[in-house]
Amino acid sequence: MTAVLECAHLVRTFGDLRAVEDVSLTIAPGETYGLLGPNGAGKTTTISMICGLLAPTAGTVRVLGREITPAASDAKAAIGLVPQDIALYPDLSARENLRFFGRLQGLRGAALEARIDETLDVVGLRDRAKDRIDTYSGGMKRRANIAVGMLHAPTLLVLDEPTVGVDPQSRNSILEAIANLGTAGMAVLYTTHYMEEAERLCDRIGIIDVGRLIAEGTRAELVAGLGSASRVTVRAEGTAPALEAWRAALATLPGVTVSATATGADLACADSTATVAAAFQRAGAHGVAISGVEVAAPDLESVFLHLTGKGLRDE
Numbered sequence: 001m002t003a004v005l006e007c008a009h010l011v012r013t014f015g016d017l018r019a020v021e022d023v024s025l026t027i028a029p030g031e032t033y034g035l036l037g038p039n040g041a042g043k044t045t046t047i048s049m050i051c052g053l054l055a056p057t058a059g060t061v062r063v064l065g066r067e068i069t070p071a072a073s074d075a076k077a078a079i080g081l082v083p084q085d086i087a088l089y090p091d092l093s094a095r096e097n098l099r100f101f102g103r104l105q106g107l108r109g110a111a112l113e114a115r116i117d118e119t120l121d122v123v124g125l126r127d128r129a130k131d132r133i134d135t136y137s138g139g140m141k142r143r144a145n146i147a148v149g150m151l152h153a154p155t156l157l158v159l160d161e162p163t164v165g166v167d168p169q170s171r172n173s174i175l176e177a178i179a180n181l182g183t184a185g186m187a188v189l190y191t192t193h194y195m196e197e198a199e200r201l202c203d204r205i206g207i208i209d210v211g212r213l214i215a216e217g218t219r220a221e222l223v224a225g226l227g228s229a230s231r232v233t234v235r236a237e238g239t240a241p242a243l244e245a246w247r248a249a250l251a252t253l254p255g256v257t258v259s260a261t262a263t264g265a266d267l268a269c270a271d272s273t274a275t276v277a278a279a280f281q282r283a284g285a286h287g288v289a290i291s292g293v294e295v296a297a298p299d300l301e302s303v304f305l306h307l308t309g310k311g312l313r314d315e
């Protein structure tokens with residue numbers, strides 16, 4: 001089976017900055033792949049190379065076996081891009097926008113109208129199709145943006161953080177729309193810094209940090225790779241040196257990995273009862289006051305914390 005997307009050893013530098021460093025990834029037909037990473041990790045730079053908008057410093061991108069470069073315009077027809085910023089005409093309706101962009105893609109007449117109806121159904125905007133974009137909410141504009149990206153029925157749809165800055169309800173409809181794409185047989189590359197979105201939508205997830213793909217797999221594989229049964233989140237108060245000393249003392253416990261968080265520490269461990277007891281005992285010894293403890297199963301946030309020593313989001 002030919003992979004929809006094959007990136008091999010992609011590198012992109014900007015002057016001295018190595019924004020993307022040796023990224024290789026493959027997406028199968030119908031697969032939804034999540035590129036999960038914090039601000040500045042290199043997500044947009046990676047997908048700009050995948051979509052042929054930016055030349056790689058090194059490495060190759062192939063879509064359906066054909067190499068993508070900024071000059072290779074016909075191979076790019078297999079890709080639909082939904083950019084991070086809204087790219088729609090505000091004084092036109094959704095249908096008029098879709099007509100305009102559809103014609104640019106070479107669609108015409110009844111085939112174009114039918115495809116517009118289909119995409120409006122996927123993003124749940126059919127009943128608002130006649131309204132001008134400037135009367136839409138932020139979430140509706142993003143859904144209209146998604147409709148534009150998928151209008152020409154691309155084999156691979158690339159979405160760059162489509163839920164940033166939208167309210168929870170719109171976010172939910174965007175996620176539902178994207179889940180529909182997978183079931184329609186389209187391969188999807190989805191970038192996000194929200195681990196819940198990656199967990200909910202993606203068949204496979206690549207974790208990217210400082211330009212490098214540091215882990216890849218299904219959610220279950222990534223969490224299993226952590227090798228710990230529990231995630232213990234401790235909220236603690238104390239002076240910075242006291243907190244530092246307390247975390248260092250916890251890090252000496254066998255089978256416990258400690259990550260500093262803004263509010264205390266995040267511990268991956270095999271035995272949560274013993275770890276919670278040790279956290280309290282060592283807090284007393286180091287002049288740290290514990291104000292909350294939460295025990296949960298490890299998730300992608302734990303994976304990220306323990307691979308990078310920092311959280312996905314600034315808390």
Ligand SMILES: Nc1ncnc2c1ncn2[C@@H]1O[C@H](COP(=O)(O)OP(=O)(O)OP(=O)(O)O)[C@@H](O)[C@H]1O
Pocket residue numbers: 014017019037038039040041042043044045046193
């Ligand atoms: N055109 C450019 N010139 C110089 N530096 C750039 C350029 N584009 C991106 N960078 C840098 O490359 C790094 C990766 O940026 P990129 O936009 O790919 O990150 P991102 O993961 O998409 O982040 P975000 O979640 O904030 O969108 C950053 O340090 C950024 O400042």
Ligand SMILES: [Mg+2]
Pocket residue numbers: 043044045084160161
């Ligand atoms: Mg980005």
